[in-house]
Amino acid sequence: MELIDGTPPSTVQKRGPLPMPDLLYIAWCIADALTAAHREGLTAGLNRVPRRTPATRAVSSLCCTTCPSFVHTVHHLRSLYPMSATCPTCEAADETVAVHKALQDSDRPLDPPTRELLSMPPEPGGTSGAAITLFILAGLFGLPGLHTLLSGDDGGNSDAAYQVGHRYGTFLVAAILLGIGLAIHSNHRSRRNDTADQWPRTYEQWQQVHRVWRATWLCRRCRVAFLPAASLRPDFAASPTVPVAQFPQWTVVIARQDDRSGGSGLAAAG
Known part of the structure; x- marks a missing residue:
C-alpha cells in the first residue's frame, strides 16, 4: 500500500471515523465496480475457472449472494445522500x-x-521545530564523543588540556545544544499555557x-x-x-x- 499514491491507511485511521460524504463516495465506487463486473459476467465467470480453489469458490459465492443486496443498499443511500x-x-x-x-x-x-x-x-505539536533540531544536533555531537570515550583514545602524546578537550569537548558542545533546546522547549510550552483560549x-x-x-x-x-x-x-x-x-x-x-x-x-x- 505504501507504493500507491494517496493517504496512507495509518493516517486515515489516526484521523478517526470517516465523514458521511467520504464514506458514501467509497461505497458508491465499490458498488459501481461490482455492478460493472456483474454486467460483464466477470463474477459468474469464476464458476467456469478450471481447477477452482476453495478461495475462488468462496469469492464466487460471496459475489453472487451478497453483492446484489450491497449494491441495492448503496443505491438507496445514494438517493438519500446525493453527491452534491x-x-x-x-x-x-x-x-x-x-x-x-x-x-x-x-x-x-x-x-x-x-x-x-x-x-x-x-x-x-508538543515540541517546536527549533528545539527538535537542537536535540538532534546534540545527539549527533554526543555519539562521536561517546565513541572516543569508549575507545580509550586520549589524543596521543598531547598535553593534558588537549587530552581533556579531545575526550570531553564534544560532550560539552552537546550539553550546550541540549540546554538551549530545553530552554526553547520550555519557552514554547509556557507560551502555549499562557494562551488559555488557544484551541x-x-x-x-x-x-x-x-x-x-x-x-x-x-x-x-x-x-x-x-x-x-x-x-x-x-x-x-x-x-x-x-x-x-x-x-x-x-x-x-x-x-x-x-x-x-x-x-x-x-x-x-x-
Missing part, C-alpha cells in the same frame, strides 16, 4: 464543492488568500476540527461555506452559511461546541 450539496444562500448546487476537494482542484484553483483561509490548521491544544481536539473541516462544503458563487444535512451524522441539520473570511474561526467554534456538549453542540450550531 445545495448552497443555502443561492439555493443552487452547480457551484458547490467539498472544501478539501476545492483545495485539490487543479482545473479551478483557488486564489492564495482563499486557499489559506480554507486550509486545515496543522496538528498541534485546539490537543490532538483529540484537532481531530474534531478536522472532522468538521472535512464535512464542510464551499459555494464558489457566493464565497460561503456550510455544512450540508447529514454531513456529520444522519440526523444532522444543514447549517447556515458563513463567509470564507470567517471559516477558520467558524470550524473551531463548531468543533469546540461539540467538545463541550459531547456532540449535541453540533446540532445546535447547525
Whole structure:
C-alpha cells in the first residue's frame, strides 16, 4: 500500500471515523465496480475457472449472494445522500464543492488568500521545530564523543588540556545544544499555557476540527461555506452559511461546541 499514491491507511485511521460524504463516495465506487463486473459476467465467470480453489469458490459465492443486496443498499443511500450539496444562500448546487476537494482542484484553483483561509490548521505539536533540531544536533555531537570515550583514545602524546578537550569537548558542545533546546522547549510550552483560549491544544481536539473541516462544503458563487444535512451524522441539520473570511474561526467554534456538549453542540450550531 505504501507504493500507491494517496493517504496512507495509518493516517486515515489516526484521523478517526470517516465523514458521511467520504464514506458514501467509497461505497458508491465499490458498488459501481461490482455492478460493472456483474454486467460483464466477470463474477459468474469464476464458476467456469478450471481447477477452482476453495478461495475462488468462496469469492464466487460471496459475489453472487451478497453483492446484489450491497449494491441495492448503496443505491438507496445514494438517493438519500446525493453527491452534491445545495448552497443555502443561492439555493443552487452547480457551484458547490467539498472544501478539501476545492483545495485539490487543479482545473479551478483557488486564489492564495482563499486557499489559506480554507486550509486545515496543522496538528498541534508538543515540541517546536527549533528545539527538535537542537536535540538532534546534540545527539549527533554526543555519539562521536561517546565513541572516543569508549575507545580509550586520549589524543596521543598531547598535553593534558588537549587530552581533556579531545575526550570531553564534544560532550560539552552537546550539553550546550541540549540546554538551549530545553530552554526553547520550555519557552514554547509556557507560551502555549499562557494562551488559555488557544484551541485546539490537543490532538483529540484537532481531530474534531478536522472532522468538521472535512464535512464542510464551499459555494464558489457566493464565497460561503456550510455544512450540508447529514454531513456529520444522519440526523444532522444543514447549517447556515458563513463567509470564507470567517471559516477558520467558524470550524473551531463548531468543533469546540461539540467538545463541550459531547456532540449535541453540533446540532445546535447547525
